[in-house]
Amino acid sequence: MTVVATAYGEVRGVREEHATVFRGVPYAAPPVGARRFRAPEPPEPWEGVRDAAAYGPTAPKHPYAPALAELLPDPVIPGDDFLHVNVWTPAAGPDAGPFPVMVWVHGGSLCHGSNAVGLYDGTSFARDGVVLVSVNYRLGTEGFAFLPDAPANLGLRDQIAALEWVRDNVAAFGGDPGNVTVFGESAGAISIAALLAAPRAAGLFRRAVLQSGPPTAVPPATMRRTTRAIAKRLGVPATAEAFRTVSTARVVEAQREVLAGGNPLTGGPSFQPVVDGDLLPEHPAAALARGASGDVPLLVGTTTEEYRLWFVPGGLMERVSPLGLRLAMLRKRVPRAAARVYGANRPGARPGEILGALATDLLLRLPYNRLADARTGGSTYVYEFAWPSPVLGLGACHALEIGFVFDRLDSPDAHALAGADAPQPLADAMHGAWTAFARTGDPGWRAWDETRPVMVFGPDTAEVAHAPREDERALWG
Template identity: 70%
Template sequence: MTDGRVTAARVKHVRVPTAYGVVRGAVERGVAVFRGIPYAAPPVGARRFRAPGPPEPWTGVRDALAYGPTAPKRPYAPPLDRLLPDPAVPGEGCLNLNVWTPSPKPDPAGLPVLVWIHGGSLLHGSSAVPVYDGTAFARDGVVLVSVNYRLGVEGFGVFPDAPANRGLLDQLAALAWVRDNIAAFGGDPDRVTVAGESAGAVSVAALLAAPRAAGLFRRAVLQSGVPAAVAPEAARGTTGLIAKRLGVPATAAAFAAVDPEALLTAQTEVTGGGDPLTGRTSFQLVVDGELLPRDPAEALRSGAAAEVDLLVGATTEEYRLWFVPGGLTERVGRLKLRLALLKFRIPNATARTYRANRPDATPGEILGALATDLLLRVPLNRLADARAGAPGASYVYEFGWPSPVQRLGACHALELGFVFDTLAHPDTVALTGPDAPQELADAMHRAWVEFAATGDPGWPSWDTSRPVRLFGPAGPALVLAPRDDELRGWEPYRSART
């Protein structure tokens, strides 16, 4: 793996023209890599809280040899910082992207393109995370594009004098850049797949529901994230708390005058508390009436983006990344479990089924399994159900290989090194341990490649038999309606909530 920097002494350079000027990348491990290409103007000064504008054209050749600046952010808090390394690159032009391609030349046929939108709770992450290295995709014939976008209050704070969902607008601008420029890198603008994990998957779901994104991609991948957005009034609280801490009005004009480091400090203090049980203050996408005219879950269930092929799934034990490192699993006893069931109005019969299927599980593990399904597996299954018979096919997977690191099991984010085939990188090893099965990475990565190339990852599309590709410790396997008794237990919950 490289660190994102190359030297002329040991690499071959390649040049590609874009709509804004020529960029110079490098050939690394047999593929051409271009890093830090601006797709929009730097969001600083008067642009800090505005919708993204086009980058300034340049003359001559612009080096694209190192990752560009990342959005303002702070690292994950301990102990997650050791499991989820999150590099920061200084600079102001954070609206940039990277391209890995096997053929940096226009081709009438064109190669499939996969655009990656990183996760991180809309607060963390970047395209410079080494796990997202796109070499394996380019090696296997897919042009990989990874994108930075504004985070935190700059990207998702809700103000009366600024557009909402600015980070999502950034992603939309990046997809428009791909449409207009990717052919010069050997990609086919008519064969674009947009993919993301966690908050990146929530973003992808919102793009599926956004009328302005129509036609920018043909396929989509949601990894451990679901369609979700809230009303603006429900999301203003986080912005208001930061404003109160800073002693300024909750307006974009006032926030733009605040020093970026002071703003980050206040944001971290406001969003850093809580846990998965008590909840925490956070940022969310909002139904703003413009980019998102309606709730994405409702829009997709009603037929939005029905022509787009969809690949969705989650890990078997998502909760363990959030529960285990901080000891929450052990702190949940029978009383806390009972109170949580009441708080979230989970039917007693549903909880009994989970207990019966896990006779050796602790109360914390039972709660984690319920939370995983409530927040991810159930809504993803329902999304696939709603799309049955749609022009675009739907495919469902589950990642079940358990990490031996800190008893994390098949936790949130564990599948990323398998999808990108980056198991050897030390940042991946922090989560997987040193002996993760390469054969499983080969299979999972190949499925994503095939989906981007053909729309078919290699197993049956979703129908009444509910086929799921399980990437587990015994290798890939097709399972019909896994743990269907547990899923059926949520039907009373849906009836009560709708």
């Protein structure tokens, strides 16, 4: 099977090891020209067979800062037709299905990344009987600006359009449209949490995996300030009509200047989903706490040392002084007792390490614990990735687990973060848990209950810990 008929035309994939791959298959029309800052529209049907062997264009974006760019490869492929998906389907072909489907939503702070990143190759999933779909969506200003004359959350609307494409077309690739699991990391997980809270996305997926990205969103006023700052750089009003008169390249450069210097842990201007009263009627954490998507099994978790991806490469770890730690705690209203407890649990830790551990828990681990607590008695599974990378002393940092989930430790992208000798048995365990969850809804350990079970992947093995670091979690109520 190398030619498949979609609702918009036929596509020709390419046979590779363990899979047939279809890259750059459009799910929406190019969002350029008059379509900029508009909701996604269906692609134009095509005649004949469209070649789908090579990765398609990537969404407009600015590069990572140099220190991160060496660790997080982010290819740029020019072109307007970037609202597309890649599909890896088992080599056995569609007649051997239907196979469970996993849909990957990439991270990158909602302004980086694409489905062309080599680490996101879905061959291992196809090898193990899963159809893997990876999604592109609009990023940065084009996808998440808040404008008075355009819909909010355009990037999320793109993701919904992609999931609708999956619903309508994945059976032709051997997938089961009734057994779809969405999974994503960082901004991808934040996006999925928003979709779990968005009534318009109901029914488009059966299960969800959130990796290191909590249920979060901002009020319109917050994103309006970021949008206006970009418009000021451009010298135009903060409206979709005005932004359309400016080239995408200029918008991306202004966006880069406004966002420079911030990161997800230390703060600063950023892009986030917006509680717009339409696609997102309320904050995702509040919606999920009151039972939204309560029938959707969840697998959620973090890495042990998320903060090291931002604190180590740029030297922030060394720059944080004891006074800087105290001031940061005051700004975030962190109890003074927290520094003592976190410090006692990490003998010899520097102020930057204590600040990072506090930030990791405050922004990621605690929201996931609260989400799991709100769903106690349901199908919620919690994990922690604890294997420390030897590269630059990154430890168990943000994004490190992705190569293990995709079972791609042999790829150059994985080597950038994990080195060349990362433990394959840990990838076997983690990838196996994700595929089991997609297949059955059970990753292989006990669902969340009053004992607070957490599957800890590494540093030496994968095993369940009950209420790990409970003394730290209890500080936050």
